[in-house]
Amino acid sequence: MIKSAVCELLGIEYPVFQGGMAWISDGKLAAAVSNGGGLGIIAAGNAPGEYVREQIRIAKSLTDKPIGVNIMLLSPFADEVAKVVIEEKADVVTTGAGNPSKYIKEWLAAGIKVIPVVASVAMAKLMTRLGASALIAEGGESGGHIGELTTMVLVPQIVDATALPVIAAGGIGNGRGVAAAFMLGASAVQMGTRFLSAYECSIHPNYKEKILHASDLCTMVTGKRLGHPVRSLRTPFARDYFKAEYSDISDEELEKLGMGALKMAVIDGDNEKGCFLAGQIASVVNKEQSAADIIKEVIEEAEPILKKAGELVV
Secondary structure, eight states: OOOOHHHHHHOOOEEEOOOOOOOTTTTTHHHHHHHSSSSSEEOOOOOOHHHHHHHHHHHHHOSSSSSSEEEETSSHHEEEEEEEHTTTTTTTTESSSSHHHHHHHHHHTEEEEEEEESSOOOOOOOOHHHOOOOOEOOOOOEEEOSSOOHHHHHHHHHHOSSOHHHHHHHHEOOOOOOOHHHTTTEEEEEESSGGGGBOOOOOOOOHHHEEEEEETTTTTOGGGGGTOOOEOOOOOHHHHHHHHTSOOOHHHHHHHHHTHHHHHHHTOOOTTOOBOOGGGGGGGOOOOOHHHHHHHHHHHHHHHOOOOGGGOOO
């Protein structure tokens, strides 16, 4: 069995986080992951505080294991969600799409483990100084909002820049990816796309079908013009948005083109207008399983690989 500092820090059985995916990572999925021995994470996304409160309560009604909440700092509701996680006694807060500095002191005082997503060494050092409990180093292979560096390049640099445990994310969806992350110095992994195939994941069947039949070149990046690049499946929406980015359309009009597109994918399964977020690892996700079985499988795949690594040194 793989044990790490992250397992001890959070009181979880396996060093596996479920990514906080907006409109996807709800209380039901998070609880299933936590019951499976990993860390389930509820995604606040652009939702108001009361939605997050409801999902935390749903998760806690289904598990007595640790539960996390991911706060997207670009959200207009970030301030109220930051208070809700304290009121509802979330065990862990992960953050993305911004700098959580103004919230960290209050979260730590409430006994919450703070684990920001970082995409650069500078941010990793800042979060370390401010008292973060661990860091998620997320490479550009991941789905959703992404940074510039790949996981292979980013993780070892973050590991070298901090004494905190590092969770590797981006392009990890099987045991080989888990083993590679540990070899890079990580103490755990975070997977998002792999959990889209979980039975407990309530995305529209069209979304799940696209993931299960994805190819190696199935994703593309849009949004660079507006400063927040996003990786998604190559769909009519993604292709049209990409073309619009390089047209004479105004930034305001471009921003409007993406409004509601993720919801149309997750809830409505709209193949034409939906934005189906996914990481580059989508092509290895080819079967539906329970969240618990996903965690068990990737760990069981990783263990013999890590054991065998010692044989390479003579």
